[in-house]
Amino acid sequence: FKPSKHVNEFDSSDEEPLEEEQTPFQVSCICFNSIICFFSSFLLDLGCRFKNIKRNLQKDIDELKSHGVLDVFVLCTKGELTKYRVPHLMETYQNYGITVHHHPIPDGGTPDIARCCVILNELRNCLESKRKATIQSFYGFLTVAACLLLQVSDNLTPQQAIDCMRELRGSGAVQTLKQYNYLHDFQETLAAYLATESERPRSVSR
16 A cells, blocks of 8 residues: 555555555563463554554454454444444454453543443453453553553552553553543542442342
8 A cells, every 4th residue: 555645644445455564463461460360461453554554454363363362352432443444343353253342442531430440350350261361442451451450469559550551562651641640540549439339238139
């Protein structure tokens, strides 16, 4: 694909990129050391064709399968999937036998604490069951991954979690002030949320 002067940043072609043209597959890996047996969680940008990124979705999913990935957490909104030219991404995952967990978080944003807990619980269930999981979005996954680090590592500080993400994905990781503040407040916010949840009266079946 060679864009002309009049073509914008999107690839207007419906053809998959040729193998020799494809952007190299990038996987970042975090190993969680805990009492619980955590497996690696792969973090990547996958399947999209946007600006200078040229990816072949089928080859990418085959690569994921070769790593033993059984679950994928898609944090992109449906609008973002359309923007990055993979509108049927989640259906394609399911056709390949991969379980999809869809929790849309707008790029650069943060989940509310209740949604974050749902995501983290599902992630931990996967990892505790020895199911390798992929978290996919375009920067939002770094905030969620940092939250998981903070949740499972008692001695880790928010800044250390942020530094870990930046070591993996460069200085642009955790790129907005909202994300930065969210991580620095995460442990306190989580503790307050869990305390509130524990105080709620449970419904009694009749």
